[in-house]
Amino acid sequence: MNRIDELFARKQKNVLTIYFTAGFPQLHDTRRILKALQDAEVDMVEIGIPFSDPLADGPVIQQSSKQALDNGMSLRLLFNQLRDVRREIHIPLILFGYVNVVMQFGIERFLDTCAEIGIDGLILPDLPLDEFTHEMASLCADRQVHFSFLITPETSEPRIRALDEASSGFLYVVSSSSTTGKRKDLSAMQPYFQRIQQMQLKNPFLVGFGIHDSMSFQQACQYSNGAVVGSAYIRALQEVHDRNVERVTRDFVAYILQPIRSTF
Amino acid sequence: MSIEYRVGGIAPSILRLAKPGQYQVDEKGYYGQFGGAFIPEMLYRNVAELREKYLTIMQEPEFQREFTQLLRDYVGRPSPLYLARRLSEKYGAQIFLKREDLNHTGAHKINNTIGQILLAQRLGKKRIIAETGAGQHGVATATVCALMGMECVVYMGELDMQRQAPNVARMRMLGAQVIPAMSGSRTLKDATNEAIRDWVNHPEDTHYIIGSVVGPHPYPDMVARFQSVISAEIRQQLLEKTGSELPTHVLACVGGGSNAAGAFYHFLDHISVQLIAVEAAGEGINSGRSAATTVLGRPGVIHGSKTLLMQTDDGQIIEPYSLSAGLDYPGIGPLHAHLHQTGRATYLQATDQEALDAAFELTQLEGIIPALESAHALAKLKDLELKPEHVVVVCLSGRGDKDMDTYLRYLPKEFRTEI
Ligand SMILES: Cc1ncc(COP(=O)(O)O)c(C=O)c1O
Numbered sequence: 001m002n003r004i005d006e007l008f009a010r011k012q013k014n015v016l017t018i019y020f021t022a023g024f025p026q027l028h029d030t031r032r033i034l035k036a037l038q039d040a041e042v043d044m045v046e047i048g049i050p051f052s053d054p055l056a057d058g059p060v061i062q063q064s065s066k067q068a069l070d071n072g073m074s075l076r077l078l079f080n081q082l083r084d085v086r087r088e089i090h091i092p093l094i095l096f097g098y099v100n101v102v103m104q105f106g107i108e109r110f111l112d113t114c115a116e117i118g119i120d121g122l123i124l125p126d127l128p129l130d131e132f133t134h135e136m137a138s139l140c141a142d143r144q145v146h147f148s149f150l151i152t153p154e155t156s157e158p159r160i161r162a163l164d165e166a167s168s169g170f171l172y173v174v175s176s177s178s179t180t181g182k183r184k185d186l187s188a189m190q191p192y193f194q195r196i197q198q199m200q201l202k203n204p205f206l207v208g209f210g211i212h213d214s215m216s217f218q219q220a221c222q223y224s225n226g227a228v229v230g231s232a233y234i235r236a237l238q239e240v241h242d243r244n245v246e247r248v249t250r251d252f253v254a255y256i257l258q259p260i261r262s263t264f
Numbered sequence: 265m266s267i268e269y270r271v272g273g274i275a276p277s278i279l280r281l282a283k284p285g286q287y288q289v290d291e292k293g294y295y296g297q298f299g300g301a302f303i304p305e306m307l308y309r310n311v312a313e314l315r316e317k318y319l320t321i322m323q324e325p326e327f328q329r330e331f332t333q334l335l336r337d338y339v340g341r342p343s344p345l346y347l348a349r350r351l352s353e354k355y356g357a358q359i360f361l362k363r364e365d366l367n368h369t370g371a372h373k374i375n376n377t378i379g380q381i382l383l384a385q386r387l388g389k390k391r392i393i394a395e396t397g398a399g400q401h402g403v404a405t406a407t408v409c410a411l412m413g414m415e416c417v418v419y420m421g422e423l424d425m426q427r428q429a430p431n432v433a434r435m436r437m438l439g440a441q442v443i444p445a446m447s448g449s450r451t452l453k454d455a456t457n458e459a460i461r462d463w464v465n466h467p468e469d470t471h472y473i474i475g476s477v478v479g480p481h482p483y484p485d486m487v488a489r490f491q492s493v494i495s496a497e498i499r500q501q502l503l504e505k506t507g508s509e510l511p512t513h514v515l516a517c518v519g520g521g522s523n524a525a526g527a528f529y530h531f532l533d534h535i536s537v538q539l540i541a542v543e544a545a546g547e548g549i550n551s552g553r554s555a556a557t558t559v560l561g562r563p564g565v566i567h568g569s570k571t572l573l574m575q576t577d578d579g580q581i582i583e584p585y586s587l588s589a590g591l592d593y594p595g596i597g598p599l600h601a602h603l604h605q606t607g608r609a610t611y612l613q614a615t616d617q618e619a620l621d622a623a624f625e626l627t628q629l630e631g632i633i634p635a636l637e638s639a640h641a642l643a644k645l646k647d648l649e650l651k652p653e654h655v656v657v658v659c660l661s662g663r664g665d666k667d668m669d670t671y672l673r674y675l676p677k678e679f680r681t682e683i
Contacts, residue, residue, distance in 0.1 A: 052580040053453070053566070055460050056304040062447060074578040099302055100565040104579030125304040126565065130292070150305040154467050159308070177306045177467040 002144050003092035003120045004169035007043055008204045008225065015226025016217070016257065017206055018233050019096060021048040021064040022081070023073025025237055029245060030081045033237075034089050036249035042091065046123065046228060047082075049075055049097030056125045058181035060231040064238075075105050079113050086118040094121040094148070099131075108139060115143035121169045122147050129166055137166065148172045148203075153192050157199070164201040171205040172228070175220060181231030184210045186219035193223040217256050229256060287532040287599070287608060293481025295602035301480035303568045306464040310472075311568075313387065315482045321386050322379070322489065334378050335493065338411070339368045341375075343494075345501035345657070350629040357650035360511070361632070361660045362498055364523065371635060371662030372491060372523040373404035377473055379490035381408040384471035391415045391470040395445075395459040397424055397452035397519060398590035398637060399431025400662055401475030406440035416440040419458040421451040424589040431666050449583035451592045452519070456567050476520025477597030480568030484525075484597050491526025498657055499530055506655055513538045513648065516659035517640040518611070519555075519590045521597040523661035528609065538610065540648075541600060542640045544586035545613035555584035557596045558604045558611040566595040572604065587616035587670065590637040590662075614643035620674050623664065635662030636670060 007015065018037055022030050030047070037045050050065035050073050057065070075097075085093070095114065102110050102124060114122070122145060127136070132147065140147050146169030151160050154177055164171050173196055175189055176182075186207075196205055207220035208228030220227035236252045237245070286296075293299050293315070301311055321327055335341040344363045352359045364372035377394075384392060392409050395418070396402030402418040409416035418435055422444040425432050435442050445454040456478075463472045477484040477491075499509040514531055516524035518541040531537040546554035554560065557572050564573035566581060574582040574594040586592040596604075603609035614622070619636055622643035627633050634642060638661045650656065664671065 052448070053457055055457060055567075056306065056464065058461070066447070069580060074580075076578065098565075100573070100575070100581075101579035103564060104562075104575065104577065126302045126568070128301055128303070131300070131302075152306050152308075152467075154309040155305060156309075163305075174306065178465045179306075179461050182465070 002146055002169065004044065004146050007092050008170065011043065012204065012225055014221050015043045015206065016253070017044040017046055017226060017228040018042050018253070019046040019048055019228060019230035020233060020237065021050055021061060021068050022078045023050055023068030023071050024064040024234070025067065025240065027071040027073060028081070030078065031085065032245050033249070034085065036246045037253075038089055038091050039246070040250050040253035042253055043226065044092040044094065046094045046096045046230070047078070049078060049095060049101055051098040051101055054098060056179055058179040058231060060181040060234050064234045075101055079117065082117045092120040093118070094123060095119055096123045099124050099127045107135060111136070111139050111143050111145055114145050120146060123150070123172060125150055129163065132166060150174050152177045153189070160196070160199065160201070164203055167203050169203065170225065171201060171203045173205045173207045173224065175207050175209045175211070178209060180209055182210050183212050183216070186210070186216050190219070190222060193220070197223040214256055214258055285533060286606070287603065289481065289485040295598050296605060297563070298569070298571050298598035298601040299481055299484060300570050301568055302565045302570060303480045304464065306467065307460070307480070310463065310467055311480050317387065318383065318482050318486050321383055327382055327386070330382055331379055335375065339374050339378065340366065341493065342497045342501065343367055345498060345505065347505065348630050351626065354629065355645045355650050356652055357654035357656050358506070359645065360502070360655070360657045362494060362527065362657055364494065364659060364661050365632070365634065365638070365663035369400070369404045369407050370665060371400040371404065372494060372526060372659070373401040373475060374407065375493055375526065376475065376487050376490040376522060377401070377404040377408045380471070380473040381412050381414070384414070384473070385412065387471060389469060389471035391417070391466065392473055393417045393419070393459050393462050393470055394473045394475060395419045395452065395455040396475060397421070397455065397592060398588070398635070399424065399428040399435065399666060400590065400635070402440065402442070403431050403434045403438070405473050405475070406435040406438035409440065410438045417462065418442050419445050419455040419462070421445045421449070421455045423450040424452065424455070427670065428589050428666050429669070449585070451584070451589065453581065453584070453594055460567065476522040477525045477599055478520040478567055478569060478595065484569065484599055487522050488525040488529060488599060491522050492529035494523065494526035494659065495528060495530035498527065502655070502657070510534055510537055511655040511657045512536070513540060513654060513656040514659070515540045515542065515641045515644060515656065517542045517591060517637045517661060518596055518600060519593050519637060520595070521600040523659050525597065525599055527657070527659040528603070532608065539603065539608065540610050540612060540644065542644050543596070543611060543613050544588055544591035544619070544640055545615045546585040546587070548615055549613055553585035555586040555592055555594065556613045557594065559613065561595070563601070569598050571595050571598045571601040588619065588636040588640065590635070591640060612644045612647065614640040618643040620671070623671065624676055624679065632660070633664035633671070634660055635664050636667045638662055
């Protein structure tokens with residue numbers, strides 16, 4: 001069974017997913033960060049494949065991608081770093097990247113490698129639904145690699161249904177139309193999250209973009225199955241001057257989760 | 265001379281629905297294997313709205329009337345087709361210059377921005393964003409925004425703001441906010457990234473006026489249609505001047521490829537016409553400082569479109585280089601990728617130096633200072649093996665005012681007057 005499905009079978013609320021950019025802050029931090037996140041009891045991790053021109057990302061993730069590429073990160077190197085990751089990491093892992101990098105690697109080879117390593121899911125925000133259906137859907141299904149589409153407040157109801165149908169694992173609900181890392185007050189978005197919940201979709205859904213503290217995490221989780229935190233964690237990693245990724249990660253996760261643990 | 269846009273067999277292309285031809289975009293937004301709409305969901309609604317409405321809006325009689333009227337009375341179309349006598353003598357063929365440099369704002373870019381601002385109004389948009397390289401598209405966008413009283417934000421690479429400073433000043437005077445793009449090589453690609461991100465963050469009220477035949481479907485087709493007025497006029501003007509609508513060669517420079525798309529458009533199905541597109545080779549194709557996409561690129565996705573793209577094995581986009589800010593782009597529009605792949609058009613490359621030489625030559629022979637971009641097209645006249653019976657049209661996409669700093673820096677000795 002895919003680890004994402006196992007996770008949602010076990011836990012339907014407050015699922016915490018954390019994003020980080022592979023190769024940042026240091027080229028070979030990938031495994032160390034994964035271990036730190038798992039030890040901090042994060043439920044799932046999104047590993048960002050750095051890209052030179054990340055259109056959906058705000059300045060923080062752009063900067064981390066640039067630094068990762070300057071450090072020498074590539075998809076091939078990332079796969080090498082992850083080769084035996086399943087010896088120590090047991091939480092679900094998702095790769096987040098832009099379609100050009102995957103296309104150059106070769107879609108089938110990419111999916112084969114994901115399956116070999118034990119990658120559970122994919123998010124490629126600039127891959128159109130049509131292309132996915134024709135080029136990737138069955139290849140993903142054969143390898144039990146899930147694929148999550150994004151929806152936004154602008155996505156029409158029929159399209160939400162179509163994207164939910166094509167997705168597996170979970171649906172990624174973008175908190176408002178924006179690039180990543182815009183801090184915002186999510187209270188105004190509650191009707192939107194509630195509407196999604198009431199649609200009774202096939203997949204669980206996670207809310208992402210702009211979640212940066214316990215308050216926004218809580219708001220994002222009210223009607224959803226959980227939330228994704230990205231830029232705020234990258235910012236915390238930027239500030240690791242003593243290279244103590246473990247402590248920073250532990251503190252960061254505690255900061256995001258604390259009020260939740262007492263509220264729910 | 266007055267050209268009635270609706271005369272003869274060359275009624276404006278934008279009136280017609282794309283006829284399914286091998287060089288027209290298909291219903292999925294592809295030219296052969298190139299094109300599509302590789303956009304994040306945040307842009308889906310806006311791009312889908314555009315896709316569903318652009319052809320209908322462009323065919324409305326009222327739209328047509330306003331568009332053609334503005335092109336005539338505001339832009340100054342038709343732009344002359346000028347038989348360049350001394351240039352013709354030098355190269356031994358009849359060489360015509362399509363004078364897009366004489367348009368209001370000084371380049372072909374305004375044909376597209378007039379069309380898109382009228383479209384944006386009909387879509388109920390209040391705010392306009394654009395990217396710009398040489399600043400010509402930014403100026404053309406700021407101009408139509410001033411004309412229509414709309415808010416205008418232009419993204420421009422910080423390096424380009426330095427090398428095309430006069431255009432930054434013009435945009436500001438026209439009321440546009442010019443925001444420097446600081447990432448990457450701080451040029452056109454990076455400005456386009458920032459414009460797309462702005463659109464992601466403003467999905468409600470904003471229309472993105474893309475400046476070339478790039479971006480997600482329907483942009484490449486829409487921009488090509490607005491620019492197709494160039495070849496519609498060429499045909500009619502050639503008929504009057506030579507007795508035949510068809511030249512033997514059409515040359516145009518390619519950054520994203522909009523002036524070339526416009527100059528080629530009505531000749532695409534006439535295979536007797538050689539279509540020649542000229543890319544920027546910068547300091548040399550293999551110098552590592554170049555923007556020669558068809559030579560150095562492979563299929564990939566940039567700015568929402570699958571096309572030829574300069575990139576590393578890992579799929580990272582390579583920072584291009586050209587002395588000319590308008591050609592300094594690591595991709596080309598998907599129509600051009602298709603024309604290249606099918607062999608319908610020939611893609612040549614001109615270095616910075618060749619372009620400079622051609623600019624000085626045109627200035628000396630014809631008294632016309634071309635934009636550095638357009639000079640790339642002129643630079644390939646010498647490579648064409650021309651014959652006296654050849655009728656060559658060069659799309660002079662813009663004028664060189666914005667490039668004076670660069671030209672003065674590279675001025676050949678014989679141009680330097682004694683003080
Ligand atoms: C005068 C001129 N010609 C050509 C170009 C290149 O654009 P395109 O290839 O879309 O015609 C530019 C772009 O800024 C320009 O200003």
